[in-house]
Amino acid sequence: xxxxxxxxxxxxxxxxxxxxxxxxxxxxxxxxxxxxxxxxxxxxxxxxxxxxxxxxxxxxxxxxxxxxxxxxxxxxxxxxxxxxxxxxxxxxxxxxxxxxxxxxxxxxxxxxxxxxxxxxxxxxxxxxxxxxxxxxxxxxxxxxxxxxxxxxxxxxxxxxxxxxxxxxxxxxxxx
Amino acid sequence: xxxxxxxxxxxxxxxxxxxxxxxxxxxxxxxxxxxxxxxxxxxxxxxxxxxxxxxxxxxxxxxxxxxxxxxxxxxxxxxxxxxxxxxxxxxxxxxxxxxxxxxxxxxxxxxxxxxxxxxxxxxxxxxxxxxxxxxxxxxxxxxxxxxxxxxxxxxxxxxxxxxxxxxxxxxxxxxxxxxxxxxxxxxxxxxxxxxxxxxxxxxxxxxxxxxxxxxxxxxxxxxxxxxxxxxxxxxxxxxxxxxxxxxxxxxxxxxxxxxxxxxxxxxxxxxxxxxxxxxxxxxxxxxxxxxxxxxxxxxxxxxxxxxxxxxxxxxxxxxxxxxxxxxxxxxxxxxxxxxxxxxxxxxxxxxxxxxxxxxxxxxxxxxxxxxxxxxxxxxxxxxxxxxxxxxxxxxxxxxxxxxxxxxxxxxxxxxxxxxxxxxxxxxxxxxxxxxxxxxxxxxxxxxxxxxxxxxxxxxxxxxxxxxxxxxxxxxxxxxxxxxxxxxxxxxxxxxxxxxxxxxxxxxxxxxxxxxxxxxxxxxxxxxxxxxxxxxxxxxxxxxxxxxxxxxxxxxxxxxxxxxxxxxxxxxxxxxxxxxxxxxxxxxxxxxxxxxxxxxxxxxxxxxxxxxxxxxxxxxxxxxxxxxxxxxxxxxxxxxxxxxxxxxxxxxxxxxxxxxxxxxxxxxxxxxxxxxxxxxxxxxxxxxxxxxxxxxxxxxxxxxxxxxxxxxxxxxxxxxxxxxxxxxxxxxxxxxxxxxxxxxxxx
Numbered sequence: 001x002x003x004x005x006x007x008x009x010x011x012x013x014x015x016x017x018x019x020x021x022x023x024x025x026x027x028x029x030x031x032x033x034x035x036x037x038x039x040x041x042x043x044x045x046x047x048x049x050x051x052x053x054x055x056x057x058x059x060x061x062x063x064x065x066x067x068x069x070x071x072x073x074x075x076x077x078x079x080x081x082x083x084x085x086x087x088x089x090x091x092x093x094x095x096x097x098x099x100x101x102x103x104x105x106x107x108x109x110x111x112x113x114x115x116x117x118x119x120x121x122x123x124x125x126x127x128x129x130x131x132x133x134x135x136x137x138x139x140x141x142x143x144x145x146x147x148x149x150x151x152x153x154x155x156x157x158x159x160x161x162x163x164x165x166x167x168x169x170x171x172x173x174x175x
Numbered sequence: 176x177x178x179x180x181x182x183x184x185x186x187x188x189x190x191x192x193x194x195x196x197x198x199x200x201x202x203x204x205x206x207x208x209x210x211x212x213x214x215x216x217x218x219x220x221x222x223x224x225x226x227x228x229x230x231x232x233x234x235x236x237x238x239x240x241x242x243x244x245x246x247x248x249x250x251x252x253x254x255x256x257x258x259x260x261x262x263x264x265x266x267x268x269x270x271x272x273x274x275x276x277x278x279x280x281x282x283x284x285x286x287x288x289x290x291x292x293x294x295x296x297x298x299x300x301x302x303x304x305x306x307x308x309x310x311x312x313x314x315x316x317x318x319x320x321x322x323x324x325x326x327x328x329x330x331x332x333x334x335x336x337x338x339x340x341x342x343x344x345x346x347x348x349x350x351x352x353x354x355x356x357x358x359x360x361x362x363x364x365x366x367x368x369x370x371x372x373x374x375x376x377x378x379x380x381x382x383x384x385x386x387x388x389x390x391x392x393x394x395x396x397x398x399x400x401x402x403x404x405x406x407x408x409x410x411x412x413x414x415x416x417x418x419x420x421x422x423x424x425x426x427x428x429x430x431x432x433x434x435x436x437x438x439x440x441x442x443x444x445x446x447x448x449x450x451x452x453x454x455x456x457x458x459x460x461x462x463x464x465x466x467x468x469x470x471x472x473x474x475x476x477x478x479x480x481x482x483x484x485x486x487x488x489x490x491x492x493x494x495x496x497x498x499x500x501x502x503x504x505x506x507x508x509x510x511x512x513x514x515x516x517x518x519x520x521x522x523x524x525x526x527x528x529x530x531x532x533x534x535x536x537x538x539x540x541x542x543x544x545x546x547x548x549x550x551x552x553x554x555x556x557x558x559x560x561x562x563x564x565x566x567x568x569x570x571x572x573x574x575x576x577x578x579x580x581x582x583x584x585x586x587x588x589x590x591x592x593x594x595x596x597x598x599x600x601x602x603x604x605x606x607x608x609x610x611x612x613x614x615x616x617x618x619x620x621x622x623x624x625x626x627x628x629x630x631x632x633x634x635x636x637x638x639x640x641x642x643x644x645x646x647x648x649x650x651x652x653x654x655x656x657x658x659x660x661x662x663x664x665x666x667x668x669x670x671x672x673x674x675x676x677x678x679x680x681x682x683x684x685x686x687x688x689x690x691x692x693x694x695x696x697x698x699x700x701x702x703x704x705x706x707x708x709x710x711x712x713x714x715x716x717x718x719x720x721x722x723x724x725x726x727x728x729x730x731x732x733x734x735x736x737x738x739x740x741x742x743x744x745x746x747x748x749x750x751x752x753x754x755x756x757x758x759x760x761x762x763x764x765x766x767x768x769x770x771x772x773x774x775x776x777x778x779x780x781x782x783x784x785x786x787x788x789x790x791x792x793x794x795x796x797x798x799x800x801x802x803x804x805x806x807x808x809x810x811x812x813x814x815x816x817x818x819x820x821x822x823x824x825x826x827x828x829x830x831x832x833x834x835x836x837x838x839x840x841x842x843x844x845x846x847x848x849x850x851x852x853x854x855x856x857x858x859x860x861x862x863x864x865x866x867x868x869x870x871x872x873x874x875x876x877x878x879x880x881x882x883x884x885x886x887x888x889x890x891x892x893x894x895x896x897x898x899x900x901x902x903x904x905x906x907x908x909x910x911x912x913x914x915x916x917x918x919x920x921x
Contacts, residue, residue, distance in 0.1 A: 017490060017504070017775065020767035020804065024778040025866075027859070038849050051718065051851040061886075078849065142849070 038078040038142075040085070041170030052076055052170075054144060058160070066092075066167040071152055073163065076142040077170050082134035086174040087115060087145065092165040093123040097153045106164070109146040110136045131174050145169060178345065178645055182293060185243075185344025186351035189225075189336055190218065192247035195254035196228075197221020200432070202259040204425030207416060210262045212366045215359040219409045220429060222336055222356075222402075223436025223477060225250075229335035230480050233318025243342040267369040274378040277609055280616045281361070281385055287621070291635055292354035292395035293643035296346035297656035299681065301397030306346050307684030307691075309337045309397075314688065320488040322505050323690075323697045328494035330481040332439035333399035346685055347643075349397045356402040357394030361385040363408050364591055367415075368598070371562050375605055379598030382612045384590050386619045388634045389542030389583045395635070397685075400587040403444055406437045408591045410447055411569045414454030421458050427466045430454065431473025439477045442496070443576045444588065448474055450572040499793065504775035507698045508792050509745065514695075518580040526581075533583045537624075537632030542583035544590070546627065547615040554596030563599045566592045583633075653683070661899035662873060663687050669896050669904065670871050676904075677703055677864070678873030692869065699867075702776075702787075706863050709786040710856035711880045717749035717785055717817035718852055721824045724844035727755065727812035730831040732804040734838060735814055739826040742794040748780045749788040750817040751801050755810045765806030771799055785817070785853035786860050795822070800830070817850075857891045861907045869907070876901040892916075 042052040045065040056073035060066075069091075079085060087108060098104065107117040108128065113136050120126065137143055149163035197217030201208065208216060232242060254260050270278075296302050304326040312318055321327035337349035344351075361381035368377015384390055384404075394401035410433040417426040434451040437444035455470050456463045482492040491501030496515075498508040522539055523532065529540070530549065537543030554570075557563025570592035577585055601608040617623055621635050628634070636656075641647045653660045663682045670676055670689045679694040694704040709715045723735060733753060737746050753760045762781060770777040773792050780789035780801055791799055818824055824847050833839040853859075864872070872893065874881045884891060884905065892908040908916070 019774070020769045021774070021778050022764065023762040023766045023768065024782045026762065027782055027784040027862070036851055038851060047854050048851040 038076070039170075040077045040079045041088075041168070041172055042075055042077065043168045044166065056146075057166070058162075066165050069147065069149070069163045069166050070161045071163060072146055072148055073166060074144055074146040075169060076144055078141070079137055079139060079143060079171055082137040082139055084174050085134075085137065085171045086129055086131045087169075088172055089128040089147070089169040090125075090167045091128075091169075092125045092167075093120065094165065095123045097162065098164075099123045101151050101153060105150050107148040109144075109148065111138065111144055112146070132171060137171075143171070145171075178347070179293075179643075182344035182347045182351065185340040185342065185348030186355075188244060188247040188343060189340040189348070189352050190355050192250045192339065193222040193225045193336070194218050195221065195247070195250040195260070196224040198254045198259040199257060200224060201425075201429070202257070203428070204423055205263060206265075207420060207423055207426060208263060209265045209267045209366070209370070211267050212363075212370070212412070213263055215362045215366065215405075216409055216412070218355065218359055219363075219405050220432055220436075223332065223406070223432050223439065225339070226332040226335040226436060226439060227477055227480065229338050230318065230331075233312060233335070233338070236317040238313050238316045238318075238338060238342060240342045243339045247339070267366060268372070268374075270365070270369060270374050270378070273605060274374050277378055277382070277612065278365075280382055280612055284386055284391065284616070284619070285358075287635060287638050288354060288357060288391055288395050290639045290643045291392075292350045292357075293347055294639040295642060295649045295653050296350045296397055296685070297653045297660070297683075298350075298392075298396035298398065299657070301350065302346065302653075302657060302660075302683035302685045303681035304684065305334060305397045305399070306337060306341065306349055307687075309334050309341045309349065310685045310687075312338060313342055318484075322489075323692045323699055325495035325506055325696045328485055328489055328491075328506070330439045330442055330478075332436055332477070332481075333402055333441075337397055346397065350395060353393075353397060353399070353402055354395050356405045357385070357390070360394075360401060360405045360408065360591065363405065363412065364595060367408075367412055367595070371415075373560075373562060373599060373602065375602045375608060376562075376595055376598030379601055379608050379612060380591060380594035383547070383594040383597060383615060386612075386616050387544050387548070387590065388537070388619050388624060388632075389544055390587060390590065391619070392542065392633060392635050393584050393587060398584070399440055400584045403437065403441050404588045404591055406433055406440065407444070407447055407569075407573055407588045409433050410437065410451060411565075411592070414451065414458075415565065417454060417458045424466070424469065427455060427469045428473050431470045432477065434470070435474030435477030438474070439481055442493075443579065443585070446572045446575045450569060453572075502772060502792075505698055507701055510695065510698075510701055515579065518582070519578060521581060523581075529581060533586060535627060536629045537583065537634065538629035540581060540583045542633040543624075543628055544583060544586065545615055545619050547611055547618065548593075550611075551593050551597060553600040554593050555600075557596035557599035560599050563596055566595045566599075570596065653686070657683055658900045659683060659902065660686065662897065662902040662904060665897040665899055665904055666691070666871070666873070669906075674870040675868050676871040676873060677869045678875075679704065679878050680875060682873065691873075702779075703864065703867065703869065705788070705790075706786045706860055707880065710860060711883055713852070714821045715788075715819055716852045716856070717788070717819055718850055719818045719820055719824055720848045720850050721816045721818055721827065722844075722846040722848065723814045723816070723827060723829050724846065725812060725814075725829045725841045727810065728831070729808040729810050730805070731808055732802060732832050733811060733814060734800045734802040734830040735816060736828055736830055736840075737795060737799040737826060738797050738828065739795050739823060740797050744795055744822060746791045746795045746799055746822060747788045747819055748801060748816050749785055749819065750783070750815075751780045751803070752815045752817075753803060753809075753811050754813045754815065756812065760805070760809055760811065763806065767804040767806065769800075769802040769804065777801065784859060784863060786856055786863055788819070857887060858913070861892045861913075862910060864907055865909060871896075872905045872907060874903050874905065876903070889916075 042049050044067045052075045054074040054076050056070050058068040103119050103121045105119050108115040116130055153162045194217050197220040201217055308327050336352050340348035340352045364381040365377045368374045413426050413429045430451045434448040437447035451470055455466045459466050485494045486492040489505050490503040495506040498506050498511050532540045534544050534548045535546050570589050573589035621637055624634050642652045659682050663686050666676055666689055675690045677692045681693055682691055684691050692700050694700045768777045768781055776789045779787040825845055828843040829841045830838040892913040893905040895903055896906050897904040
């Protein structure tokens with residue numbers, strides 16, 4: 001009985017948890033800028049580029065301006081209107097690895113619909129541009145841009161599949 | 176200076192204190208116990224009382240070496256002065272010569288155990304938290320709250336005994352206290368056998384238990400399972416004696432002391448209290464009420480300190496469990512659920528694996544009882560014997576909570592009862608019994624165990640006299656058994672005093688003076704772990720912004736209420752903001768923030784950081800909310816929530832205060848926007864750690880994110896200070912230094 005009383009008395013000494021809290025110290029913007037809505041175009045020089053990647057790109061080192069793509073590189077982009085847009089892809093086939101593979105066919109898909117398949121007979125820095133029909137696109141939703149490349153260079157050392165080097169891709173105004 | 180004299184002094188003084196208190200306590204009913212029984216019972220019962228005394232010394236900030244030398248001496252003097260040390264005249268029937276000789280099987284094991292108990296303590300849990308906490312208390316000279324370690328919230332009766340020994344002889348003295356129980360337990364079993372005319376069963380049980388590999392390594396370590404088994408069996412003896420001497424009130428008090436101190440030693444021993452109550456009711460039948468009150472009153476003296484401590488420190492008397500009943504800022508309910516789930520299965524795929532794991536393999540459930548325990552089911556044959564029925568009933572109580580933690584050592588409290596049952600069953604032929612014991616002894620010897628058990632089984636390796644006498648390097652010995660010890664030494668060398676170190680797994684904290692915070696051991700640690708993982712796991716990043724549009728109006732407060740019911744998953748909010756038109760309402764010092772549940776976490780949704788998030792900690796239920804009280808009327812027309820993608824976004828509405836004092840639901844338009852991951856998350860993590868007073872990080876190569884740390888050290892702003900085995904120690908670079916480096920182009 002005595003210990004029960006002691007127990008009860010000590011319980012009375014419990015500090016109650018607060019019923020509300022003040023606003024805490026606000027983290028400085030030096031920690032990083034606020035997020036912004038996903039755009040229509042991705043440049044791999046942009047630190048936010050990983051947010052656009054869905055599949056098919058190899059990890060990159062910090063501050064790298066381009067990414068190696070593997071078999072089916074895919075990114076997602078968002079558009080606020082569907083008309084007057086074109087697809088632009090800036091990429092490269094390195095001479096050392098890809099010249100022996102030529103000709104190389106690249107098929108450009110938007111939301112699983114083939115935009116065009118192009119046969120490339122030369123290596124080096126290349127660019128693809130083509131207007132995108134509005135019916136290929138969706139507003140305020142993820143639009144998937146997928147590239148299918150054939151043949152693909154397979155690294156002898158580790159078997160990694162390397163299709164092309166991509167620096168930028170996405171949808172832009174068709175001017 | 177050689178540590179051995181201090182080790183022995185710390186051990187002997189602690190045991191002497193326990194024995195003296197037990198002798199004075201048992202002197203209240205001198206005619207109950209024989210000379211032989213008294214020796215062990217005085218220690219076991221007195222240990223519970225001494226543990227309580229050390230608890231009170233801790234509350235009084237009196238953890239000093241001098242105190243732990245003086246107190247045992249005073250207790251010993253009191254016991255001597257009052258004549259309590261005199262042993263009773265009654266003696267048990269002598270052990271038959273055959274069984275006396277059989278006991279010689281224990282001799283080599285006694286040497287093995289003593290040498291290992293005296294050797295530097297290198298058990299995983301003993302060196303990490305049993306003695307890690309003891310060392311912390313000793314540094315603080317008091318029993319202090321350690322909110323970053325869930326084990327500090329368990330009942331710590333055994334740690335109190337360790338505290339006394341540690342103060343004088345450090346880790347090995349503490350381990351020797353547990354070793355004393357290891358010697359007392361078989362002694363009690365033999366005494367029981369002798370008293371109830373079954374010496375063969377007593378000796379058989381004593382040897383089955385004593386030679387068992389897991390009992391050996393547990394009993395020489397700073398653990399508490401063998402002590403728990405001793406208290407259980409002592410309690411059983413008291414209840415059995417109560418049947419013979421029902422008028423002896425001292426036995427009820429003794430049962431209360433033992434039952435209470437069992438709970439004080441380990442939560443999972445609460446069935447000991449039930450057994451005690453059942454025993455009292457069985458003996459006293461219709462007049463059991465008074466003895467039951469006496470039992471409960473006595474036991475509560477040993478239980479209440481832990482419950483009261485927890486209620487005051489952690490707002491949860493049963494901390495670190497039952498956090499659903501007692502929500503608090505220190506331990507998380509969802510972690511508790513996962514922890515319990517893990518402990519009930521470990522890494523087994525089926526419970527059918529348990530018998531072979533606990534008897535033969537010994538790796539997955541941490542230790543083995545020995546292959547002869549495969550025949551433990553023969554203990555059921557003891558049901559024919561009256562004592563056997565009592566023993567098997569007690570075994571059921573002792574094994575009742577085993578499913579909650581299926582580690583082998585959690586069978587130890589039930590082992591004496593099962594072993595005594597086996598002894599009774601094997602007793603029909605003494606040669607069969609001795610053959611079984613001989614096989615058990617051979618199979619339990621350290622050199623033999625690897626021939627059949629897993630190489631990873633937790634077990635003793637060899638006799639360690641040179642290590643025990645400190646004739647060999649203490650560091651090398653610990654390192655050979657505990658690879659993490661190397662990094663612990665590096666932490667001591669490289670981390671400045673007063674700085675906090677965080678890691679994701681245990682280090683031998685009893686050998687560290689720096690504060691070490693283990694990721695899984697507290698809500699704070701789990702919160703830091705969540706922060707650390709945010710840049711590494713896309714699902715933890717708030718890439719969704721939900722806009723909650725409401726009719727523009729002036730309101731004093733605003734709530735975002737969640738409408739779904741899902742027991743799995745969590746509702747988490749990284750940031751909540753309030754707007755009017757294009758302008759965000761600036762967070763004012765007059766604002767008050769509330770949440771249901773997890774009120775104590777609410778600030779994480781209003782701190783402007785994308786690496787911290789408020790989490791409900793108990794699934795997702797209709798009516799959960801986040802609330803801002805503006806402190807005055809504010810014009811608002813929308814709120815936004817930054818959410819991770821692993822949860823629904825379409826089940827919220829806004830409420831505002833109504834004139835009647837309640838809350839009114841507003842028509843709420845929901846709009847989802849996918850947004851990019853915030854930049855600079857890695858560095859934000861480091862800033863957050865520093866803000867929370869964590870200056871160093873220990874990461875194992877096997878930890879998630881370790882490779883990212885190695886690749887992107889400069890981005891995080893961490894310096895690798897040491898790499899020992901697969902562990903790396905990083906220093907978190909302070910903001911000013913990080914900025915200077917960035918400007919310098921490093």
